[in-house]
Amino acid sequence: MTKITPKKKPLFLSWLQLRKERARLIVAIAGISFADVLMFLQMGFRGALFSSAVEFHHSLNGEIVMTSSRSRSLISLDRFTDHRLYQAAGITGVASVSPIYLNSIQWRNPENKEIWDIYTIGINPEHQVLNIAGVEANREKLRQPDTVLFNLGSRREFGAIAERFQSGEAITTEINERQVQIQGLFKLSPTFGINGYLVTSDVNFLRMAPFRQGGLVDVGVIKLKPDADVQAVLAEMRSRLPDDVKVMTRDDYAKAEVAFWSASTPVGYTFDLGVVIAFIVGSVIVYQILYSDVTDHLPEYATLKAMGFRDRYLLIVVFQESLILAVLGFIPGTAIALGIYQITNLATMLPMAMDLGRIVFVFILTAIMSSVSAAIAVRKLQTADPADIF
Amino acid sequence: MVTNLSKPAISIANLNHYYGQGSLRKQVLFDINLQINRGEIIIMTGPSGSGKTTLLTLMGSLRSIQEGNLSILGQELLDASKEQMTLARRNIGYIFQAHNLLNFLTAYQNIEMALEIQEVTAAEADTRIRNILNAVGLEHRMDYYPSDLSGGQKQRVAIARALVSQPKIILADEPTAALDKKSGRDVVEIMEKLAREQGCTILLVTHDNRILDLADRIIYMEDGYLVNRSDVAE
Numbered sequence: 001m002t003k004i005t006p007k008k009k010p011l012f013l014s015w016l017q018l019r020k021e022r023a024r025l026i027v028a029i030a031g032i033s034f035a036d037v038l039m040f041l042q043m044g045f046r047g048a049l050f051s052s053a054v055e056f057h058h059s060l061n062g063e064i065v066m067t068s069s070r071s072r073s074l075i076s077l078d079r080f081t082d083h084r085l086y087q088a089a090g091i092t093g094v095a096s097v098s099p100i101y102l103n104s105i106q107w108r109n110p111e112n113k114e115i116w117d118i119y120t121i122g123i124n125p126e127h128q129v130l131n132i133a134g135v136e137a138n139r140e141k142l143r144q145p146d147t148v149l150f151n152l153g154s155r156r157e158f159g160a161i162a163e164r165f166q167s168g169e170a171i172t173t174e175i176n177e178r179q180v181q182i183q184g185l186f187k188l189s190p191t192f193g194i195n196g197y198l199v200t201s202d203v204n205f206l207r208m209a210p211f212r213q214g215g216l217v218d219v220g221v222i223k224l225k226p227d228a229d230v231q232a233v234l235a236e237m238r239s240r241l242p243d244d245v246k247v248m249t250r251d252d253y254a255k256a257e258v259a260f261w262s263a264s265t266p267v268g269y270t271f272d273l274g275v276v277i278a279f280i281v282g283s284v285i286v287y288q289i290l291y292s293d294v295t296d297h298l299p300e301y302a303t304l305k306a307m308g309f310r311d312r313y314l315l316i317v318v319f320q321e322s323l324i325l326a327v328l329g330f331i332p333g334t335a336i337a338l339g340i341y342q343i344t345n346l347a348t349m350l351p352m353a354m355d356l357g358r359i360v361f362v363f364i365l366t367a368i369m370s371s372v373s374a375a376i377a378v379r380k381l382q383t384a385d386p387a388d389i390f
Numbered sequence: 391m392v393t394n395l396s397k398p399a400i401s402i403a404n405l406n407h408y409y410g411q412g413s414l415r416k417q418v419l420f421d422i423n424l425q426i427n428r429g430e431i432i433i434m435t436g437p438s439g440s441g442k443t444t445l446l447t448l449m450g451s452l453r454s455i456q457e458g459n460l461s462i463l464g465q466e467l468l469d470a471s472k473e474q475m476t477l478a479r480r481n482i483g484y485i486f487q488a489h490n491l492l493n494f495l496t497a498y499q500n501i502e503m504a505l506e507i508q509e510v511t512a513a514e515a516d517t518r519i520r521n522i523l524n525a526v527g528l529e530h531r532m533d534y535y536p537s538d539l540s541g542g543q544k545q546r547v548a549i550a551r552a553l554v555s556q557p558k559i560i561l562a563d564e565p566t567a568a569l570d571k572k573s574g575r576d577v578v579e580i581m582e583k584l585a586r587e588q589g590c591t592i593l594l595v596t597h598d599n600r601i602l603d604l605a606d607r608i609i610y611m612e613d614g615y616l617v618n619r620s621d622v623a624e
Contacts, residue, residue, distance in 0.1 A: 309476075
């Protein structure tokens with residue numbers, strides 16, 4: 001016989017059970033949200049670290065980058081003679097080469113006169129070396145002596161330079177005991193190693209950093225002709241240039257920077273560990289909640305068994321509870337994390353950005369965290385013996 | 391589940407039961423033989439520790455049979471699988487000493503739970519739940535949680551839950567123990583009335599002498615043996 005009338009809709013037991021214990025539900029949601037916020041923050045910092053660390057690299061206007069073979073990172077540099085760069089310029093396929101000088105230079109905060117090191121980039125003002133809008137717009141002003149461009153993303157320690165400049169104020173301050181004038185602003189995020197940037201001309205750079213020798217540069221940017229094959233040109237350079245310099249694609253240059261931060265500093269590991277710890281904290285919280293929930297309802301579960309419900313029914317109830325908790329905790333957790341990203345952005349200028357991949361990843365972690373906890377908690381269910389309730 | 395109508399509701403032959411293992415093994419039921427017919431209302435009484443509850447849990451398919459035969463509605467429970475035991479429970483309405491309601495469900499939802507494992511339509515379920523709530527006099531309390539009901543009301547919900555699926559057998563373990571005399575008597579009368587309407591068999595364990603008159607037959611248990619009640623003075 002076929003049924004034409006709909007079967008009774010099943011009771012949503014898991015939700016009814018969670019809903020009844022309001023305080024416990026709120027604690028569980030808060031616990032999971034907390035774990036999610038921790039995970040999001042660790043991943044956010046990690047992501048910001050890596051994306052900010054390579055903003056400079058990606059801004060270079062050239063397919064190939066040359067550094068000293070002993071350079072490892074923007075904060076672990078070595079110099080090479082620009083003669084290598086001009087040797088490379090002679091190779092077929094190369095359109096132009098530009099040297100870049102990099103050094104931390106002492107900057108005096110014009111407001112409180114404190115001295116802070118600022119990361120200074122010296123470029124040839126006649127060439128487009130950096131694809132950064134603010135630098136391109138003001139590049140030619142750097143032909144004037146003792147002029148610099150200041151970084152919008154610099155930390156407050158350097159003074160409220162950007163705000164004052166934008167309001168039209170002429171700002172001069174002292175760099176290495178020379179009076180310099182701010183001629184424009186550009187945007188480059190601070191990294192975990194660099195608080196703020198200046199861009200100036202190579203000539204000005206050497207004036208502000210008299211300890212640096214002209215002709216010994218830190219990075220060479222090599223622009224190729226449109227029809228050149230990057231790999232072929234790289235191979236040719238490697239065979240022609242001595243091994244005191246290395247050449248690589250711009251992407252590889254950025255990858256090397258990321259590899260430096262994740263492998264040669266404790267920073268990458270610290271944040272990965274943070275994610276693991278947040279995951280464990282969240283699991284323990286969900287497990288505690290589910291375990292006490294199962295324990296408290298043991299006589300009720302035994303009653304259901306005595307009525308003829310299968311164990312499977314009860315297992316599904318507990319797993320449903322864990323997934324409901326995962327979803328309910330994830331939503332506020334994500335919202336709070338987004339808020340903290342914003343605040344961190346404003347406070348540290350670090351580019352904390354949320355992306356869909358991370359949201360999905362954290363949700364999957366939350367679901368795993370909850371199901372694993374549920375799987376441990378339901379072992380208790382086996383002890384719900386219907387014979388014990390009489 | 392297909393049940394054989396010509397067979398007695400409960401049939402027990404040469405049943406022995408033991409607790410513990412090895413040298414600690416202790417026999418609690420001795421050579422029990424009992425036949426309960428369909429529609430009979432039987433009261434089982436006897437001192438504490440005489441094995442009444444053990445026998446009841448065996449009849450309720452809540453414990454595995456160790457020795458002897460026990461069949462419920464024609465189905466033998468000796469050597470029954472876990473799944474067979476679970477399915478056998480679906481033909482039996484349970485009324486516990488404590489009401490054992492689900493605290494996070496309302497009276498209505500508690501009764502609805504019993505229909506969760508039955509093939510019923512939404513409309514039929516609703517009608518049956520409302521009728522049974524009416525029968526136990528709690529239609530005005532159907533959205534109350536157990537914590538907002540009195541002891542007698544909770545036990546009446548438990549009876550409604552046991553009866554709503556129209557089981558062939560009701561097993562009740564001291565359902566009046568937690569109630570005062572008046573509500574205890576009320577609860578059992580409701581149970582008896584509904585069971586007679588549905589033609590259902592009742593086995594009720596009790597110490598409460600005031601309800602003995604409701605029984606068709608009274609059986610008496612002592613030290614693990616079933617004693618013929620006619621030997622005991624009324």
